[in-house]
Amino acid sequence: MVGAGGIMGSYLSDAFEKDNEVIRIDRSKVDITSPSSIENMYKSIGAFDALVCTAGPSYVGPWKKLTDKEFRQGVEGKMMGQINLVLIGQHYINPNGSFTLISGALTHEPQKNFANATAANAAVDGFVRAAAIELQNGIRINSVSPTVIENSPQYFPFFPGEIPVTMKQLEYGFRKSIFGANTGQVIRP
Amino acid sequence: MVGAGGIMGSYLSDAFEKDNEVIRIDRSKVDITSPSSIENMYKSIGAFDALVCTAGPSYVGPWKKLTDKEFRQGVEGKMMGQINLVLIGQHYINPNGSFTLISGALTHEPQKNFANATAANAAVDGFVRAAAIELQNGIRINSVSPTVIENSPQYFPFFPGEIPVTMKQLEYGFRKSIFGANTGQVIRP
Numbered sequence: 001m002v003g004a005g006g007i008m009g010s011y012l013s014d015a016f017e018k019d020n021e022v023i024r025i026d027r028s029k030v031d032i033t034s035p036s037s038i039e040n041m042y043k044s045i046g047a048f049d050a051l052v053c054t055a056g057p058s059y060v061g062p063w064k065k066l067t068d069k070e071f072r073q074g075v076e077g078k079m080m081g082q083i084n085l086v087l088i089g090q091h092y093i094n095p096n097g098s099f100t101l102i103s104g105a106l107t108h109e110p111q112k113n114f115a116n117a118t119a120a121n122a123a124v125d126g127f128v129r130a131a132a133i134e135l136q137n138g139i140r141i142n143s144v145s146p147t148v149i150e151n152s153p154q155y156f157p158f159f160p161g162e163i164p165v166t167m168k169q170l171e172y173g174f175r176k177s178i179f180g181a182n183t184g185q186v187i188r189p
Numbered sequence: 190m191v192g193a194g195g196i197m198g199s200y201l202s203d204a205f206e207k208d209n210e211v212i213r214i215d216r217s218k219v220d221i222t223s224p225s226s227i228e229n230m231y232k233s234i235g236a237f238d239a240l241v242c243t244a245g246p247s248y249v250g251p252w253k254k255l256t257d258k259e260f261r262q263g264v265e266g267k268m269m270g271q272i273n274l275v276l277i278g279q280h281y282i283n284p285n286g287s288f289t290l291i292s293g294a295l296t297h298e299p300q301k302n303f304a305n306a307t308a309a310n311a312a313v314d315g316f317v318r319a320a321a322i323e324l325q326n327g328i329r330i331n332s333v334s335p336t337v338i339e340n341s342p343q344y345f346p347f348f349p350g351e352i353p354v355t356m357k358q359l360e361y362g363f364r365k366s367i368f369g370a371n372t373g374q375v376i377r378p
Contacts (some may be wrong), residue, residue, distance in 0.1 A: 001322035010361075035257045063323035067223045068273050075264060084257050109316050115319035119272065119312045126296050126311025130304035157362065185297075 003055030007151050032081030034107045042092040052100045059116040060098045074120035096138040100177040105147035132184025140183035144173040192244030196340050204360045221270030229283040234309045248305040263309035284326040289366040294336035314375045321373025329372035333362040
C-alpha cells in the first residue's frame with residue numbers, strides 16, 4: 001500500500017489487514033517522483049500480489065497561478081509517480097497480480113482550482129486502459145476514481161454538488177480491483 | 190497553426206488559408222517542450238484569434254522498452270507542450286478566441302505500442318475540460334480526437350478495426366472547434 005500514511009491509505013490498510021498481509025509504504029519509505037526510489041522499494045519488498053497506490057500529489061490552487069512549474073506537481077506526482085510504480089513494478093509482481101491506482105472523478109467532472117489533478121487523473125485512467133492490453137502473465141490493472149471523500153471534509157466546499165464517497169464505498173471500489181477479475185477499468189466507487 | 194510542417198497541420202493550413210490568415214509555425218519556429226520558446230513565439234506573433242495545434246510527439250514502440258525515459262516523449266511533447274501553449278497563450282489571445290488541441294481516439298481505444306500516446310491524449314482531453322471552466326474573456330478550448338488518419342497509411346497496421354478518418358473529416362472537426370461556440374469538448378471527427 002503506497003500512500004499508507006494518508007487518509008485513504010491508512011483506512012484501506014486497516015480494512016485489508018484483517019484478511020491479508022499489508023505492507024504499509026509511506027513517503028518516508030518511497031519517493032514516487034523518483035524511479036530509482038521506486039526500484040529500491042520493490043527490491044526491498046520482493047515478490048508481491050497486489051500494488052495499491054493512494055498517493056497522488058498535485059497542485060491545487062487558482063488557475064491564475066498555474067504555470068508549467070505548478071503543473072509539474074501533478075505530472076511528477078500523481079501521474080508519472082503512479083505510472084512508474086507500474087512500469088517498474090511489473091518486473092517484481094507475481095503472475096496474476098494486480099495494480100490499483102488512484103485517479104478521481106475530476107477527470108470528467110472538473111472543478112475550479114483542480115486543472116492539474118484533472119489532467120493527471122485523466123492520464124492515469126488512460127494509462128490503465130493501455131497497460132491492461134500490454135501487461136503479461138495475467139497481471140491486471142485498474143484505477144479507482146472517487147469524487148471527494150467522506151474523511152476529507154476540508155475539500156467539500158470545492159466540490160459543489162458532489163455527494164461525498166464514504167470510506168466504505170471507497171474500500172469496496174478497491175476490493176473490486178484487487179480481488180475481482182477485471183482489468184483496464186476505471187472503477188467509480 | 191502549430192505543427193504546420195506535419196501531415197495534419199499542412200493540410201489544415203491550406204484549407205483554412207482560403208478564408209483566413211494562417212500563421213504557419215513548424216518546429217523550426219517553436220520548440221513546444223520549452224516554455225520560453227513558446228513565450229517567444231507568442232511575443233513575435235502578437236494578438237491572434239485562434240491557436241490550433243497538431244503537434245504531438247510521443248513514444249511509439251514496444252511496451253517492453255517503455256520506461257520513464259521513453260514516456261517523457263509524450264509527457265513533454267504532446268501533453269505539456271500543448272498545455273503550455275494554452276497556459277502561456279491565454280495571455281496573448283484575443284477575447285472570444287479559441288484554443289484547439291490535438292488528442293486522439295487512443296484515449297479510449299488503446300492499441301499496442303501506444304500507451305504513451307494514450308496517457309498524453311487523455312491528459313490533454315482532461316485539461317481541455319478543466320481549462321474550459323477557468324479561461325476568461327469568452328476564450329474557448331476544445332480538442333480534436335481522431336483515430337488513425339487517411340494520409341498516414343504507415344500507421345494503418347497498428348490500428349486494426351479502425352476506419353481511418355479522412356482529411357476532410359479532420360478539417361471539419363477543427364472547423365467545429367474554431368468557428369463553433371462549444372468549449373471543453375473532445376471532438377471526434
